[in-house]
Amino acid sequence: MRGLVTWVRKQRWLLDLPLYAVFVAFGPNIADQQTWPVRMISMLFLLPLLFRRRYPRTVALLILIGVAVVYTNEIWAYDRGRSDLAMAVVLYTLVKAGDRWFIGFAVAIAGLDAYWGFTWGVNTLNPTLTIFGVVPLYLAAWALGAFFRTKEQLTEEERLRAELAASEEQARSRASVAEERTRIARELHDVLAHSMSVIVLNAEGAKLARHHDPDAVDRTLDTISKTGRSALAELRRLLEVMHAGEPARAPQPTLDQLRTLVAQSGRDITLEVNGDIADLPAGVALQAYRIVQEALTNMLKHAPPDATGRVRVTFAGPEIHVEVTNSGGRQPVAAGLPGSGRGLTGMAQRVAMYHGKLETGTLPDGGYRVSATLRTDAA
Structure with a gap:
């Protein structure tokens, strides 16, 4: 069941299928009678709406051309109700997508639709259809598109800010770790350089004194042994700090x-x-x-x-x-x-x-x- 829901969410055009069916079957129409050819034309006219999410510009262009044909053809002018609904969907889609050029084009067509509504309405003694039906429909479509576009922009900005904050935090953490590792490496260098120098020089001194001062050799070897053990112990502590990531707990001289x-x-x-x-x-x-x-x-x-x-x-x-x-x-x-x-x-x-x-x-x-x-x- 969950897989089906995920698949439906990816197939966004399925969400527009019920809307398309409603527009075709129950869309308002001024004509008293509708023939099947007229309904078929309406189905073809509204078909691009199913693909508006994936191809908003192409769909908008096809719908706007269809609306212009409705205005200039007396036969299809009777199907104005569906063209108004399609025009509202186009306005919503373009405003939500933020396509300025197509929005301007759509507004021009909508203005022509309103003007045509007044002239046609006067001839049919029903001018209120445009004033209280079409114009509010277009304004509502515009408002909804702007609302959801703003919501998406805010969501995207919030996501980018969260990613930026996380990235900066990771960078600070990496810099802090690198700085601490550099400090530990410097400490390690100082300890080992000093200890190895002591060991090497005492060993050389013991070699020179072995014939005339055996007691000095014993003392020197004891110093070498103690220095070596101390160096190993401090090296072990420093390595533990580097692996544990807790430099503050390392014992320091x-x-x-x-x-x-x-x-x-x-x-x-x-x-x-x-x-x-x-x-x-x-x-x-x-x-x-x-x-x-x-x-x-x-x-x-x-x-x-x-x-x-x-x-x-x-x-x-x-x-x-x-x-x-x-x-x-x-x-x-x-x-x-x-x-x-x-x-x-x-x-x-x-x-x-x-x-x-x-x-x-x-x-x-x-x-x-x-x-x-x-x-x-x-x-």
């Missing part, structure tokens, strides 16, 4: 872990913290930690093994200042260590997020200095 970070580097680095960093906003603390991490990674990549370093973190007022320096040397033992080339770019992006300032450059002794200031009130 804080400035309280700077001492561990410095110790894992395996270098002679001094850490100095001024101010109560526990009061820092979480976002600022994370970015400050990552800046220190990236600066130490660069030190491990480019500074010689005997280079010393200093990390100074100062929190005062609306700003936190991070400074990482290292002494110079002639040849970096890890010159062949691959880098991404994104360290300074990543630090610059982190500083820009909090309306801060980044300064980097070579020191007079050949060392390097990274100085970053972040605004805590921009968090």
Whole structure:
């Protein structure tokens, strides 16, 4: 049953079939008698109405031509009732379709029909038929066509607005996901670059110290093991965040872990913290930690093994200042260590997020200095 209903809805011309039958059988007519030839002509005259939904222009043109023939032929003029009904359907169809040129044509024919109605009506002593029958019929057809056209336009506009809103929401969602994935990828780069640098450089140091300082080798291997496990654990957490889509729940390092970070580097680095960093906003603390991490990674990549370093973190007022320096040397033992080339770019992006300032450059002794200031009130 449901399939039959669906099929009938698709065959829209079936909806016009009862209307067509009513027009042919019971349409008003001025003549006292109707012969079958006249009825057959009426059936052919009204037949195009069955296809008005699919071919509105062609059907309108055929009906308008037929109406014009009715006006100019005294025999068919007696069948004016059906032509008026057909004309009303044509007006409704054209106005609903919004075809301006054909609407103008139809209005001209309707005006001729009204004029012909008055002249014919005077001759038959019945001019009220046009005034109270035909003209209101045409006006009603026009009004119905305009009403349903406006309704369809409003429905279509509402549908387009809903689609646009859904599309914009999807775009915002995709942009948000992409932005978060970019941030996570940057975090992943920083973590792995630092951890791999620590592992590689400590492994090289252990290889050099294995003959004259076995205890140092054991300590170095222990550092490598701890660093590797820590890197794997953080990598696992970050991957879980990317799959779960809940980045806010991922545990992030804080400035309280700077001492561990410095110790894992395996270098002679001094850490100095001024101010109560526990009061820092979480976002600022994370970015400050990552800046220190990236600066130490660069030190491990480019500074010689005997280079010393200093990390100074100062929190005062609306700003936190991070400074990482290292002494110079002639040849970096890890010159062949691959880098991404994104360290300074990543630090610059982190500083820009909090309306801060980044300064980097070579020191007079050949060392390097990274100085970053972040605004805590921009968090």
